[in-house]
Amino acid sequence: MTNPVLEVDDLRTVFLTDAGPVHAVDGVSFRIGAGETLGIVGESGSGKSVTALSLMRLLEEPARIVGGSIRFQGRDLLAMRPDELRSLRGDRMAMVFQDPMTGLNPVIRILRQLTEPMVGHGRFAAPEARRRAVGLLGRMGITAPERSVSRFPHEFSGGMRQRVMLAMGFANDPALLIADEPTTALDVTIQAQLLDLLRQLNAEFGTAILLISHDLGVIGSVCQRVVVMYAGEVVEEAATEAVLADPRHPYAWALVNAVPRIDQPLGADRRLVSIEGAPPDALNLPQGCRFAPRCPFKVERCEREHPPLAEVAPGRLARCWVTQAGQVLPKAGGSGLGGVRASPPPAIEPLLSVRGLVKHFPLPRESLFAPRRVVHAVNGIDLDVGRGETLGIVGESGCGKSTLARLVTRIHAPSAGSIVFDGQEIAEASPAAIRPLRRRMQMVFQDPYASLNPRMTIGDTLAEPLVAHGLARRGAEARERVGGLLEMVGLNPAWVSRFPHEFSGGQRQRISIARALALEPEMIVADEPISALDVNIQAQILNLMLDLQQRMGLTYLFIAHDLAVVRHLCDRVVVLYLGRVMESAPAEALFARPLHPYTGVLISAVPTPGRVRVVLEGEPPSTLAPPQGCPFRGRCPIAQPVCETMPPLAEAEAGRWVACHFPGEFSHAGLGA
Amino acid sequence: MSASIALPAPRSRRARLWRRYGLAGIGAGIVLAWVLVAVFAPWLAPYPPDFVDVTNRLKPPSALHWLGTDALGRDCFSRLLFGARISLLAGISVVALGAAFGTLVGMVGAYARGFVDAALMRLTDLVLCFPPIILALAIAAALGIGTTNTIIAMLVVWWPKFARLARALALVQRSQDYVEAAVVLGLKPARILGRHIVPNAIGPLVVLVTLDIGNAIITFAGLSFLGLGVVPPTAEWGAMVAEGRELVEQWWVATFPGLAILSIVLGFNFLGDGVRDWLDPKARSR
DSSP, X not given: OOSEEEEEEEEEEEEEETTEEEEEEEEEEEEEETTOEEEEEOOTTSSHHHHHHHHTTOOOTTEEEEEEEEEETTEEGGGOOHHHHHHHBTTTEEEEOSOTTTSSOTTSOHHHHHHHHHHHTTSSOHHHHHHHHHHHHHHTTOSSHHHHTTSXXXXXXXXXXXXXHHHHHHTTOOSEEEEESTTTTSOHHHHHHHHHHXXXXXXXXXXXXXXXXXXXXXHHTTOSEEEEEEXXXXXXXXXXXXXXXXXXXXXXXXXXXXXXXXXXXXOSBOOOOOOOSOOOOTTSOOSSOTTGGGOTTOOHHHHHSOOOOEEEXXXXXEOOHHHHTTOOOOOSSTTOOSOBOOOOOOSOOEEEEEXXXXXXXXXXXXXXXXXXXXXXEEEEEEEEEETXXXXXXXXXXXXXXXXXXXXXXXXXXXXXXXXXXXXXXXXXXXXXXXXXXXXXXXXXXXXXXXXXXXXXOHHHHHHHHHHHTTSSOTTHHHHHHHHHHHXXXXXXXXXXXXXXXXXXXXXXXXXXXXXXXXXOOSEEEEESTTTTSOHHHHHHHHHHHHHHHHHHOOEEEEEOSOHHHHHHHOSEEEEEETTEEEEEEEHHHHHXXXXXXXXXXXXXXXXXXXXOOOOOOSOOOOTTSOOSSOTTTTTOTTOOGGGGSOOOOEEEETTEEEOOSSTTHHHHTTTOO | OGGGSOOOOOOOHHHHHHHHXXXXXXXXXXXXXXXXXXXXXXXXXXXXXXXXXXXXTTOXXXXXXXXOBOTTOXXXXXXXXXXXXXXXXXXXXXXXXXXXXXXXXXXXXXXXXXXXXXXXXXXXXXHHTSOHHHHHHHHHHHHOXXXXXXXXXXXXXXXXXXXXXXXXXXXXXXXXXXXXHHHHTTOOHHHIIIIIIHHHXXXXXXXXXXXXXXXXXXXXXXXXXXXXXXXXXXXXXXXXXXXXTTOSSOTHHHHHHHHHXXXXXXXXHHHHHHHHHHHOHHHHTO
């Protein structure tokens, strides 16, 4: 680190709100050497994105940088005039944002967008810029870059657009690339491709990378060092591997342990480490350690004195009185909080049984005579969910998992196939005929901000199903039941008259769960119930779901894209690809030894530091025109001509069903997790 | 430690409110003033609105006749005050009834989908095909001159835009997670529509209603100007402008009703903009 690219010293950024100044970034210092990779991790509201925007001086009123210094290649960024900043941005210092859908101008062709910064900064003449743009796109893994440059952004998928954004970032061979959650909006296989690409670009061009993410796994697979932020402060800084193995700040400890790891043995205890509470109110920070109110290891001093960021081991800084005094934070796993993993129930009668389920959505005709195009969302799914079991459904976006959830709950009517719930065929039942069954099967939605009616108090929201099904009379009886429901999900019963916007995302998801529980169902379909939440809140919600299952004997159909979570929570797992079941097996067996090549690749794509990955090339085919035969064959590493006929879903081993002509062969090709 | 840094004081609450709702307040004031005028016109007006005094024709504004007199010697000020009644009545009733009917059509279509939706929307398209003023003119002419008939004619052309908007809003709401949750909870369609879809879709409709009253007032005045709105002796702003149309020297006959129309339309527009900002959470949080 003789010649740092970026030195941030005591940076302070505030938001001037009506209620007073909010210290979003409060005394943050770090440095990035040439060619180094640094990660910033923290939950939403920790100040990590505001830090990135401060570095680029991209903040607008009411945000303001009020203190500290930012030196980029020795020059003081805070003293620069707007025109000096402009000549720096996109040239020496580039940024890639989270949302690839809005990061490109929709009415300008890719080529123009790529060459504009090159020509604009005067680094390349137009013909040279054009050649370079084509070359860069090829380098970013875009096929046929000569043709792709003349397209418009909407012709590209999210992953491809993020590659274009990366190409723009690298257009002028910058000294520093800031990437703010660049893969958060993408599927796990696409994320793996892009993280690999980032690593290669760092090695190849020597560009320093500042990667911002909420996911320590993502940071661990790219960055050598990591800065952990909490409530606007750096609470720990160290080599990424050291933090992952032995965090020295309790918040980092919680971050590391709240997430189930795919490469660690499953314990008997399925509960995750979660810290209670929420980040402090930014207007009213505690005077001592900002993490103290939630810290399981706090000592008396933590409440009184604000700890400095000090060295706790060679090259490791932490802002914690406890670890600075030499104490070691315990290893998670053996926390013994109860909730022993029940052995998967033996073959039992299924509560829900789905056969040959198909759902096609016709699109509106593009013109009067154009053939009608059809989205093939679900193309023949068979599955059983046993009573008391947790069945996980995994797959990339477009694999039909959310449609499946809406079919079994009969929000949509299937195009073909049968759905039998506890002996009753519901695939073609009328809404009125299903209504009595609704009590027994409920749903929890993904987005906690969209799943509650914003104009109803949560008391009304929870009382409504009770009254509609005649389980409680309006008034005192319903109120009492609602209070009980709120208590059951760990919320204060006194909050009944509040509106959804007064709650945080995690609290809203609890309300959503309470609403699903109001009718005392036997089964809950959970459509990505935790993917919109911070990792610590995820752990809280998963623990709550485990508790409720134990207490009430619930059956879960758990839909997720996070494989580590599915492995942790589910008894059995079904892997979907393009609306078909690829593999179905007990969770442990599936992750230990996947039989379908797609399962293998999917597991391998999970960002885990220090693991060899099989990166899956390409993207899933369009659901408008799914391929004939095995849907995966276009991307499959072991595809043969025989794959042009669809392999049936057959029992390869006891309890393990695979739709592949060569079950288990890909594992031998050196995958072994 | 950060206390030492001098931070600018946040803008005062009053300044913020004024910046956000100042124009809306002015609009509300104008509208309220005209409503009061309409209600209390008989007490405010110095003369009966159709008191003819042929000896006193086309007199310029004076202490006796603040806004002068028209070609029949009627007091323009009194007629202006009474005109507010007709304009407000026509504007509000056309928009209220049109919005109610259009919203019903649009929301039922969006919720029912399929054939019902297609039939209702084709009917809407059919009405939208004609230029509204011309169609209203034709209908008003066919029904005969008179306030009620003109309002009916305007209603026929007025509801489709509300049907369109209500359908779009209801379609958005239909795919919201909380509406799907209500379906999964086994609630009945009427309850889902009434409790979950309508309350969340109503905001933009309220905005359109407020902004549209001004529009309806202009249209009604326009029809009256063309001689279709009110039966002659009745005081109405559009008709008053028409009467003063060819009187160049006697500028007061047409100017003041024109200004009245301008002020009331502006009032409703300012108010509508305010309502829109107030209902839009993004604009509100700034």
